[in-house]
Amino acid sequence: MALDRTVPAVHLHIGDERRRTGSGGVHEHVFPATGESQGPVPLAGTDDVHDAVQAAHAALEEWRGLAPARRRDLLVRLADLIERDAQEFARLSVLDNGMTQFIAAFTAESMRDYARYYAGWADKIEGRVTSSPGSGRELAYTVPEPYGVVGVIITWNGPLVSIGMKVFPALAAGNTTVVKPSELTPYATEHFMALVREAGLPAGVVNLLPGTAEAGDALVGHPLVQKVTFTGGPAAARKILARCAEHLKPAVLELGGKSANVVFPDADLDSVAFTSAISVHGTLAGQGCALGTRLVVHDDVYDEVAGKVVEFTRTLKVGNPLDEATGIGPVVNQAARDRILGMIERARADGSGKLLTGGGIPVGAPGGGFYVEPTVFGDVDPESELGQVEVFGPVLCIHRFSTEDEAVAIANATQYGLASYLWTGDSHRINRLVPRLEAGGVYVNGASPVVGCELPFGGLGISGFGREGGLEGLLEFVRTKAVAVG
DSSP states (O other): OOOOOOOOOOOEEETTEEESOOTTOEEEEEETTTTEEEEEEEOOOHHHHHHHHHHHHHHHHHHHHSOHHHHHHHHHHHHHHHHHTHHHHHHHHHHHHOOOHHHHHHHHHHHHHHHHHHHHHTTOOOOOEEEOTTSSSSEEEEEEEEOSEEEEEOOSSOHHHHHHHHHHHHHHTTOEEEEEOBTTSOHHHHHHHHHHHHHTOOTTSEEEOOBOHHHHHHHHHOTTEEEEEEESOHHHHHHHHHHHHHHTOOEEEEOOOOOEEEEOTTSOHHHHHHHHHIIIIISGGGOOTTOOOEEEEEGGGHHHHHHHHHHHHHHSOBSOTTSTTOSBOOOSSHHHHHHHHHHHHHHHHHTSSEEEEOOSOOTTOOTTSOOOOOEEEESOOTTSHHHHSOOOSSEEEEEEESSHHHHHHHHHOSSEESOEEEEOSOHHHHHHHGGGSOSSOEEETTOOTTSOTTSOBOOEETTEESOBSHHHHHHTTEEEEEEEEO
16 A cells, blocks of 8 residues: 655744744755655744754753653653654655655664663763762762753754654753754654654753754854754764864764675675675665675675675665565655766776676666666775765675785775674684774674664764764763862
8 A cells, every 4th residue: 555645744843833934945845756846844044043042942941950750751751652653754754755664664663762762861860979088078979961952963864763862862861952854854853843742841842943054054053052963974074063163062973984894704695695785775775874885705705795795686676665565765866866876987987896786777767756776886996986985875885805904904994984894603703803893883793783772873083973872872961060078
């Protein structure tokens, strides 16, 4: 049965207001699967951002002053509502950016899980006594405190997951938030705000402003915003850091990746090939930051692995995500498709890799949509554009290696450092290589960064800094006050 195409009217959510217009203009949202317009999206401008930050600041005293158990109960209530409406979140996510129904269901479940996980932390944030009578002081202790108003900027490829990883820990710690989702994905976040109201969170604790870079710049630069958390690309992150520097405010940056997936001969090669094809191509048509887009394979099994990857890739169905049988949907817009196809054509022209499958627009893809064939290049030059630059599309590169040292060198030969993947049956090799792989996380034999809310996630190098998820993700939104009593 086809999904309902009805979408909600989009608003700016500022305190207890729902504004139908914004000072930043209007964006006409397009469904990536068909190229059809789905309606106007009001865009926040500088004035709207100022109002939202003021609302968040006004709500701060009440929210941080609530008994932690009360904050916990409100967040648990919100998590229950998210679970109740999981199917609606999934439906709207498909209409937002063309993700497949399988991935859309996962993102809704992930947001719910983060809500519950961080609700459980709300009444467990504790200080510690650092000295006792007889040490020369009567008492010394620490007090964990929220920062205040947190500016949350999330990207279009996984807005619900970003809300889970950013908004809920900030709220659990007693902060209030102003959230700027991309204008490209307005619908699921609109429904989220309806549930924030239904759950009974005080007005102004969560404010939401769809908008472009103009709104993001105003949010980051606002003097009442005490911390910023951002998901996006390195270029935008550099601008955000420059704005943060004006006020010396801290930031958490979750940026891109060009993650290596290292395969040794003793690995389960069928699992390697299947997982590589599904994760790189089937996860948002390759539009994910932590995907293992560089498959680094030992010479002894290179031909076998490359053959299996191509075989699995050719079985993936490209089509309209409104069809639940679709394995790969469209990329987010025409500009993204043009950029991805341009990278593919340059790689073919300069000989930086051998095209094994894909490379163009799928035959029979729905008209008007922004589709790219799932593409695999073999024998890719690790120093080429294809081997170094994040494609953010359904393109997999395969490299060769012959020794452990060579595998590590290829894996680390990038400015990114978000994730590394490793396949081997040798536990001693795992212990040797994990410390040598320069990444924020190493995932072995099919494990992934999305194994659970309790695991921190974040990068090195131009993949950013700070952590999301787990206790580390909570502590990003807590600052410690030292108290000594004479």
